[in-house]
Amino acid sequence: MRILGPVLLALGGVLTIIGVGSFLLGFFAIVSGSSSSGTSTLFFLALPGMALLGIGGMITQAGYLKEVAQYTALETSPAVTTTVSAIKSALTEDDILCSSCSAPIEPDSKFCSSCGIEITKLQCAKCHAEIEPDDKYCGSCGTTIT
Numbered sequence: 001m002r003i004l005g006p007v008l009l010a011l012g013g014v015l016t017i018i019g020v021g022s023f024l025l026g027f028f029a030i031v032s033g034s035s036s037s038g039t040s041t042l043f044f045l046a047l048p049g050m051a052l053l054g055i056g057g058m059i060t061q062a063g064y065l066k067e068v069a070q071y072t073a074l075e076t077s078p079a080v081t082t083t084v085s086a087i088k089s090a091l092t093e094d095d096i097l098c099s100s101c102s103a104p105i106e107p108d109s110k111f112c113s114s115c116g117i118e119i120t121k122l123q124c125a126k127c128h129a130e131i132e133p134d135d136k137y138c139g140s141c142g143t144t145i146t
């Protein structure tokens with residue numbers, strides 16, 4: 001069954017090319033306005049050509065869908081997993097950056113994993129509660145942060 005898809009694709013492609021070619025030849029015969037027996041024969045090739053085009057199209061579509069189904073079954077799971085993990089890492093990525101090398105730092109790490117510097121968090125001078133760099137007042141005791 002693995003070889004059936006490509007074979008159908010090739011067959012459908014050949015039939016489609018023949019059909020399109022015949023149709024174009026017939027079309028050009030009409031455009032040229034020639035009434036000779038040779039061009040009228042080419043024109044009537046457009047009819048079986050269209051039929052071949054339809055059949056080739058259906059076969060190509062069937063083979064293509066089969067290939068897509070196999071490809072999807074094989075490739076979807078890892079792709080989805082990669083995408084999900086990428087989204088997860090983007091969502092969980094913290095804005096804390098190393099003050100020394102600006103590498104992103106995990107919220108609970110004590111040392112920068114990139115340059116090894118110790119991560120010192122800002123503390124309130126009065127109650128030693130953890131404060132953010134842009135805080136104006138300590139969230140714990142209300143002391144003005146200078």
Ligand SMILES: [Zn+2]
Pocket residue numbers: 098099100101102103112113114115116117
């Ligand atoms: Zn660092």
Ligand SMILES: [Zn+2]
Pocket residue numbers: 124125126127128129138139140141142143
């Ligand atoms: Zn405080």
